[in-house]
Amino acid sequence: MAKRPNEFTEGDLDNLKNGERAGSTARLGEATTPVKDGMGEFEDPYEDEMESDEDVVEAGTASEMEEDEDEDGAMDVDTEAYRISRPQEPLKENEVLEPDPSAFHLLHNMGTKWPCLSFDVLQDSLGDNRQAYPATVFLVTGTQASKAKENEITVMKLSGLSRIKQDPEDSEDEDEDSDADEDSDPILESRHIPLNTTTNRIRTSPFSLQNSEYLTATMLETGSVNIYNVTPHLTSLESPGNPVPPTSNQPIASLSMHRGVEGYAIDWSPLIPQGRLLTGDNSGKIFHTTRNESGKFIAETSPFTGHTSSIEEIQWSPSERTVFASASADGTVKIWDVRQKNKKFVLSVDVSSSDVNVASWNPGTQHLLATGADDGVWAVWDLRTFSSSAGNVSAVASFSWHQQPITSVEWNSNDDTVVAVGSADSTVTLWNLAVEEDTEEGGKAGGAGDAPDQLMFEHFCEGVREVHWVKQVPGMVVATGEKGFSVFKTISV
Template identity: 50%
Template sequence: MSKRSADAESGGAPLKGGDRPEPMDIDDNKDMGEFEDEFEDEFESEDEILEAGVDGRPDAEREAEEAAAGGMEVDNGTFIVGRNKLEEGQHLAPDLGTYELLHNLSTPWPCLSFDIVRDGLGDKREKAYPATMYAVAGTQAEASKDKENQLMVMKFSGLSRMERTDDNDSDSDDDDDDEQADPILESRSIPLTSTTNRIRAHQVPSQDPSVPGQTFVATMTESAQVFIHDITPHLTSFDNPGTINKPVSTIRAHKSEGYAMDWSPLFPGGKLLTGDNDGLIYMTTRTDGGGWVTDTRPFQGHTSSVEEIQWSPQEASVFASASSDGTVRVWDIRSKSRKPAITVQVSSVDVNVMSWSRLTTHLLATGDDNGVWSVWDLRQWKGGEEKPTPIASFNYHKDQITSIEWHPTDDSMVAVAAGDNKVTLWDLSVEIDDEESKDTAGVKDMPPQLLFEHIVEHAKEVHWHPQIPGTLVATGTEFSVFRPIPVVYGVAVK
């Protein structure tokens, strides 16, 4: 694998892993205790975080203040993309006041991949603080300590909102002591023998509404094996004692490791696709009796590794795959030939990630090795040699795109993570008229659709929380849980 092979300086570790922190002395099946948010130490680079807020002052007034300060180029205002110019000597700086929620926490080893697990605490928990959420992740221990790898079932609780100092903040409640609760990370672990390349959760609803359904987790490992675990006991064990169980199924069809994996959202019982570095895709289905069967006939067509798989959110028999051969291919599982129905060359380099909009189902977003991410209208895809034109394309990130995901309830919002340590939020509905375009000359490298930028060292994956609006979780060297203040986005400068 070219893009995930280690640099000479990284000691042979997969590129996706990044620099590893020292392992922590933690009992993974006990409360991991409180963690600190040492923001002062975490945000030090020049181009760190795009911030929210509005300055509202005329340029002349701001320039006069700078002159009165003795020529020091300091501006504590807010930079609005597409409206303000970044003057020579100015640079972007974080403003923690633009976050409603921000917590960073570490696990014993970095995690290349994670997934959020829906819970029974309710939907649209926009102002429910302190927040609680559940997730699963797979670790990447040092090569010499493979036996320390684990599948982690995690509970984040006590996630309080940022302290508000604005007296005009109508949402603040000074009498609510719970808002300043101490954040806690608890975890349950399932031992694994190798690094987890990709992990995805699937929840099977119960026939009886009073009884919780099952939660299965598929873990695609560096060993080329895919493990399916029933983690329902681990989730319930946070409140009631449970037992650690072995995989309910192990998929051994792959002869090489892989990173592509997705559960069908339209097959409640469980239908899983997995793709490997040989370009092969296998389908595993849960039977009526509760067992798991892997089709021995792979889907074949890619000429290089399969990097991403996404089931159609609308058609139960259709899925798309992205590859390091630069193509996206659309498949129909009913095809006896196991060949793609449509093949489109979307990039001249590796296509690392892909996301299919669940709201506007003809939209597909892709991200490649050059840091370019694009949005495609599938209605324009006819196949053949002619390459379609993306309806939007952005070359903002300075390193490979490592994750991309549509907002679950807003089909104009997209979250993107990249190897340049940035997680960015985008609004595709933003347009600039002729008058506003006069102010964009100094910010040509910042597209007006760029709303917010957050720093996660060695960013690998980002997911919107489906039940806590506007809240995201990202993983890299550590986990970052954050929510920008809603509605207004901008960029702080100093």
Template identity: 50%
Template sequence: MPKRQAEDEKAAGPLKGGERPDAMDVDDKDNDMGEFEDEFEDEFSEEEIIEAGVDGRPDTEREAEEMEVDSAAPETFIVGRTKLEPGQTLVPDASTYRMLHHLSTPWPCLSFDIIRDGLGDNRSVYPVTMYTVAGTQADSARANDNSIMVMKFSGLSKMQGGGDDSDSDTESSDDDDEDDDPILEHKSIPLTSTTNRIRAHQTPSQDSSKPPITLVATMTESSNVLIHDITPHLTSFDTPGTVITPQQNKPVCTIRAHKVEGYGIDWSPLHPAGKLLTGDCEGIIYMTTRTDGGGFVTDTRPFVGHQGSVEEIQWSPSEASVFASASTDGTVRVWDIRSKARKPAITMKISDVDVNVMSWSRLTTHLLASGDDAGVWSVWDLRQWKPGAAGAAGAASSVGKPTPIASFNFHKEQITSVEWHPTDDSIVAVSAGDNTVTLWDLSVELDDEESKDTGGVQDVPPQLLFVHYQNLAKEVHWHPQIPGVLVATGEEFSVFRTISV
């Protein structure tokens, strides 16, 4: 966990050693000093002699001073419980990370996505390289400074001493890499509006010898949804001399169906050509499909049912016609795109406040995680959600709230992102407005006896694995090809891997 470090500007520096005294000018032949007399001789009996340490002081006195120094060492910071004193700041405990890097952009990028690359799956060799795409949030007075940033992070090295010996056969033997600074390269696509949410999708190229086409959908503050082909931007990083033309910076499609801005957006993982859902602040959801010719068509019949803003949309990872949406009306609704009525099949009231985010497990597809405005995140078993007559009409399909299979009220501010681990359905990453990213292991359970040995820390669930400090934390994503590596964004980007995952 992060630790807090007191900054003491008045701390004294190390004592300076004095000069060696000049040797005494003594003539051995004519020594008038006489015999040296010990004035302390026989003052203590042999049994009463006090042993002194290396600095000449009694051991008990020196040990007491060492204990005082130890008590001033950095202590564990517990989110929502520990308060920073004046002059104290949070610093990460480097010994808990395998890798930790911070990368800054000209403006904060509060939404981003990770791009799959051709460097291989399950890679663990350091330094690490990855590709991402993000949308900026420039100052309101400088809206024309906004852009989509297509980025390459490289030189992401392992921390000195990070990890364990079991990794040594797969990691770089070049220790010099560990001291290098990471490199951020980027290509900018100009925008005139802030990005609310951005998501990427890769579709196979018609030429099998070429890399997949990478499409990016951006929900902007202007209410327009922009789709860009960023394939040439990605290619340019590894092809020296490549110049991006103004035409390549233009969107291949602009969706103008929404009347207001929105946040909910997702590409279907089961429609390779490209099928996109977008939801706005009036609760309206539209579907846009990529045609065989490479164009895009938006269905004019919206999905209607939410009584508040659509904050999140996620396609089912296993059923091509099913998606779920979360809203400020406190509900999660499950839809079937084959329905001519365009009404939700299931509606569940899961919170009394806004449901901001959710994540559908790709491994155990009946599990859905959600996060709300009160700082609560929960896990739901969709098999327990049954459609009813009321649900088909768009109202709540059950009396009262359903029961989550797990729920945590650890964070004290709104949940801003939640995402399942791509290969372990017991691990979840969560970011929140308390400037933290937390990692959770749902497989952990403690009985009553074990819970007594938690060090007396109250209200900290045993499932909590790790707390990472991220100022203005907004989104967190697991890298799908580099096990255990996360990227989080807020005031800046953090790329990290802990020793616990």
């Protein structure tokens, strides 16, 4: 699939959407209402801010923004009607779906001047299993600006993420202190690294917090792989007043083994603290990069080959230090071992008749791999069924709810039965594979149409590109799309 749209316009993040199902899950198929004239226009939070390396933006409520249109507002909870194009039930012209606030614990959106094709969640020192509000999350992302020289890598701190306000009648039993949780204003602070090209994919080492070194690797449109240490930028956000040394904006490594061929596949090993990286490009080549004892990154000159089309995704095994999987536009998933001297795959399985865009290796149940394809199907595969003689195997679960290409898939690291999926149909869906199909009385929740029983929640993010869980805040999801970021936590997870 095409990884980047042909055109983007500057703007705000369009409104969001959800549905709710019976019980503790979200109900799908809310009633539609006409679009209100002039609804949904937000200010660009980065207007006139691009020259500064240190941006702090405080966003108020929607009413406050209407009172003062000249005041910057980066993030905002909006309870207006949300536009959505549901894959199974397309809305009529000038119709929207209204969100049910009771289905969310937290819902914020953040407009950006330029779209971000990719981002990663930074582990922080605030602790694990955080439940308190207001919440804080740190992100790193790269832009897709209309002019190459205006691009940047941005390290962001999103704080004051309050719990969504509930109907007083529905929250009589809540602690009075919860009022403070709901009234704080979300704040965006950011530090910038100037860049003269688009960032196709960005990933930070999973050992960043442990090593106190936030190694961040980028796959660039130019075909280069740059590695940055964004620790000074994060430190500056955690301790305001500490400037970022200009030298910290330079990459600690700039690798050219892809010889100008751009790509989108990149992954850090979850088992090698020192740093081990895989990158794949549009010519079907995969390169292995390691870090030596002196801290220098060294890329192998000979690639892993075997795919007949572009490499769309790479995933290291969560349990075997030398094993990784790749997904390709040739419709296959291949399993590799870096010890193979001939740099050829060990196993290859046809998983789709279309491009396989994304993949995620389950960190908890380590024989499961999720994939998402260009035909809108996402599936789960049992790697124990892969063999050298098995060109085609059957998925243990397969879902065709989305009618447009799957752009992101990720297992929840806090619950290995839950998956987040993003699609070009502008929806993020949350699934629970532990739910067994109910065959009695049709097996479907009332009002959900033909929605699968495993579908817990559906959320709108225009042109969604990537979706990630926030491991340290269980249940929190962040998505990036054509107009900006959405941060939410539902009652479903």
